[in-house]
Amino acid sequence: xxxxxxxxxxxxxxxxxxxxxxxxxxxxxxxxxxxxxxxxxxxxxxxxxxxxxxxxxxxxxxxxxxxxxxxxxxxxxxxxxxxxxxxxxxxxxxxxxxxxxxxxxxx
Amino acid sequence: xxxxxxxxxxxxxxxxxxxxxxxxxxxxxxxxxxxxxxxxxxxxxxxxxxxxxxxxxxxxxxxxxxxxxxxxxxxxxxxxxxxxxxxxxxxxxxxxxxxxxxxxxxxxxxxxxxxx
Numbered sequence: 084x085x086x087x088x089x090x091x092x093x094x095x096x097x098x099x100x101x102x103x104x105x106x107x108x109x110x111x112x113x114x115x116x117x118x119x120x121x122x123x124x125x126x127x128x129x130x131x132x133x134x135x136x137x138x139x140x141x142x143x144x145x146x147x148x149x150x151x152x153x154x155x156x157x158x159x160x161x162x163x164x165x166x167x168x169x170x171x172x173x174x175x176x177x178x179x180x181x182x183x184x185x186x187x188x189x190x
Numbered sequence: 191x192x193x194x195x196x197x198x199x200x201x202x203x204x205x206x207x208x209x210x211x212x213x214x215x216x217x218x219x220x221x222x223x224x225x226x227x228x229x230x231x232x233x234x235x236x237x238x239x240x241x242x243x244x245x246x247x248x249x250x251x252x253x254x255x256x257x258x259x260x261x262x263x264x265x266x267x268x269x270x271x272x273x274x275x276x277x278x279x280x281x282x283x284x285x286x287x288x289x290x291x292x293x294x295x296x297x298x299x300x301x302x303x304x305x306x
Contacts, residue, residue, distance in 0.1 A: 084251065117292035119235075126284055126299050127235065132292035170235055174292070177248040179225075179237040 085109055085173050089182035095190040102158040104185045106171035111151050115175035118147055118156045121184075122167045130169075131156065161187070192217040194285050194297035202279075202304050208272040212285030212297060219243055219266045223288040226259060226270045228281040229299075236281075240288055241268055275304045 086109035096102050106116065114134040119127035129138045131147035134154055144159045158165055166189055171182040198210035212224070225240040239249035241259045249257050253272070261268040272279060280303050286293035 119293075126286075126296035127293075128296070129292045129294045132289075132294075136291070138292070138294065172235075172237075172292075174288075174290070178250060179240075181235040181237065183234045 084178055085112060085176055085180050087171055087173055087180050087182035089169075089171060089185050091185060092183065093186040093188065095188055096161050097190045098161055098163055100161045102161050102165075102187060104156045104169055104187075106149075106154040106156070106182050108152045108154075108173055108175075112173045112175035114150045115173055116147075116149065116154045117172045117174060118145075119170045119172065120165075120167045121170060127170060158187075192287060192295045194287065194295055196283060196285050196297045196300040198300060198302070200301060200303060202275055202302060203306050204276055204304055205274055208270070208275050208279060208302055208304075210270045210283055210285075210300065210302070212268050212270075214266045214268075214287075219261065219268065220263050223290065224261065224268045225286045225288045225293055227284045227286060227293075228279075229284070230278075230281040238270065238272075238283075277304050280304045 088107045090105045116134045118131040121127040135147045146157050148155050168184045168186045170184045193215045195213045202208045220243045223240045226238040239259050241247045256273045258271040282299045284299045285297045287295040
């Protein structure tokens, strides 16, 4: 199975900061990488699909990049509603796997 | 607007079978893959498996021996059965629509506790 790792596991940031989260796959997954945002007590929300495509309705301050094994989610200017946990997920294989998540909280 | 709603018992006894149903509204189940995902309290997301409307399934290898996912297109529903549950199966269970490019619609989730 394909293992997903994320770094950092958590970070503290201020409103307006540029935030970058990294996701790494244990093998080449091409661009089959999706990013989700999850707030406490809520279901995950799809932000980015196919590594760099912005899901409809998601603010343009979110962007994704990468291919192969290394991927990045960037929030260009952190807003109060962005404090949440972010998960990456590979859909390259028929057995999907998620990263362990990155919690973004207020500095 | 597509909506998904999980339903089923919130408490299951150890060694018994967990059964959940996801009802899809606002759209037809007769396209896309449909997934089950779970999240133990305070932990990350674990994909359980998915089903295509035609009945084709994929399962997480670590759960495959205990999992059955089925679909009822006449009711616009799909279901999860997880047998021989233990406390380790206590989690929030979510259903979701999988477009092949990410899971873009999710249910609100239902908490299932395994306890005697």
